Amino acid sequence: MPTPASSGPLLVLTGSYTPDTGGDGAGLDVVRFDPASGRPAPESGLPPLPVSGASFLAAHPTLDVFYSTNETDPGTVTAVTRQPDGALAALGTPVAGGGTNPCHLTVHPDGRWLLTANYGSDTEPGTVAVHRLDEHGRVSGPTDVVVHEGSGPVTGRQEGSHAHQVVVDPAGRFVLATDLGADAVFAYVLDTRAGTLAQSAVSRLRAGSGPRHLAFAPGGELVFSSDELSSTVTCHHYDAQTGILTEGSAVPATTAQDVDNYPGGIVASPCGRFVWVTNRGADTVAAFRITGSGLTPIGEVPSGGTWPRGLTLTAGHLLVANQHSGTLAALRVRDDGTLEQPAPAASLPSVVCTLPL
Template sequence: MARGRHRDAPSRTPAAAPASAAAPQQGAAAQAAARPRSAPRHLYLGTYTSSGGGKGVGVATYDPHSGAISPGSVLAGAADPSFLALSAAGDVLYAVDEQEQGRVTAAAVGSDGTLRVLGSRPTGGSSPCHLSVHPGGRHVLSANYGSGSIAVHPLGSGGVLLARSDLVQHTGSGPDPDRQEGPHAHMVLSDPGGAFVLAVDLGTDSVYTYRLDPTAGKLTEVSRAAVKPGSGPRHLAFHPSGRYAYVANELGDSVIVCGYDPATGTLTPGSPQPTVPAGSPVSGRNYPAEVVVSANGAFVYVSNRGHDSVARFAVQNGGAGLRLLDAVPSGGAYPRHIALDPTGTLLFAANQNSGTVARFHVDPATGALTSAGGGYATPTPVCVLPV
């Protein structure tokens, strides 16, 4: 893949869109707790507008009991909004504009969940595919996949994006000539304590740890963790203890349990393990994508593109181990992104190639996933954010 538009490996043409998103959902969870349990909740959908028929950020609602999704409006002011994140207060939504000249867009969230564009800023790189809000609430961090860099944008009054305060360029490559010819930053997020910022780079088989200066908005590299060459790390999620993290390897078809020192920001990767049961039939390669952790730290879920499933792992030894329990069909094709709702009783899967968002009930005791009904049709869903 050339260092340009990020569309993953196989074709993304639809047949008919923290933890990576855990930090934004924490603020949303507080809002959700204040609403009646039966009241409809908002669901935001990321997509590609330059291919696959997406029109912008989708705004929908879902039933908190059944998970059934009802259509709403579309925010057309963001181009290729492939990843979304909410402010801690839930009043501003941020979206990457995954284009050659990458940008980040901010939108105010109305009381009815509708969105109004506040403005956008260039990321200084190409094809940004992930972003997160720093726990301090004063900065948005974005990962430029195409150019392999990390951008920092301070936030002004009302969550408005200010001019970029930093751009950190990764260097290096990996053994896969098609996907690792150069750096490809695929995710950037803060650790649970907010002391460090971690950037996952698929192209260099590395996870970088930075410290963010909250006044200057500058990143300083603290350490760098290397995974097995050719693994292509994509996304990372923390255990609630803050002492372990789980990395989904897109190219290595695996997940890694990593030790994490919250005092130093040092990440120590373990051995990779499969994300599909032994002997499972897969047409072509399998590309793990999103990894999420249950709020109680008992279960980890990984989406499998190719096997088209959601893997369920039991967390063992206080977070230090994972045991694969099963992998249930994702309810569509190529589940790029999965997310738990703030209550942890529903899981949504954005099946990019089938143009559907599937929903599952989550058993709180076993973590088991049970289909909650038919999929919600929407063009090229690549990110799903329930609040």
């Protein structure tokens, strides 16, 4: 089994688009997931927390604090904690996100900095922002905002830069930001005293690929990208000394024909053998085996809804947030990396992301 199973139900935080951001969701909800049955269900007695455009979630490494993007214009980020009865509560007020339409965020391993990727808009470039976190996990700032530059050949999507993800590499040396509009991954060094970013390198990727998210294999030597605009998954070699990605082989994200498809979430297994990707359009989750320095397709199953966006691995299952159908589905992972058909899904309008609590 590539991921350990759990002996009992788990709580999962979910985020959704709200009416003010084009969706029908409540913002943040708590779901109870039973790995034995593979069925998620809303947790009774815990009301949702209204958070505007909660499109991505991240956890503090040591505190019972969680962070949500507020995908608005201008964008903000919200810190959330849990009360003794388990109910969600905002930790302070939303803080300026440092750009337009924040779509991803992560907490630095030292727990003192929150990093946010702001997609931008048709007129505003993508940016990456740094926010200071105090000893209680409250957000202030931003302390720095860097603006991406670049464009690509895909009309209507790549006239300008669009930061889509920001992560810290496995060695903790570089902050990496994917840019869908610029076909690039920007590498930065974070000054952990001042909270500022210094650009150290740019990895230029295949024109028109539109890199969305990255997933590192254990060890950090290989990193995989879900390429939203070319409907591919690419294997890259990562140089931990420079922060540079060297592009390798790419495979189609789906076997579906005659469908416009946009890969979304991507996860690499902790055992280093498999990669899984959601396909918006084909409405599937595809499984791949890592073979040397590339990927081999090993199966593809329905996602349990339509427009699968977020993807999280927990307790031997992939939790899939199906945005347009408003369903959260769980796909059991077999020992060989292939996936079982999902159990009945939970109804969560406009759900787009999940985070195990």
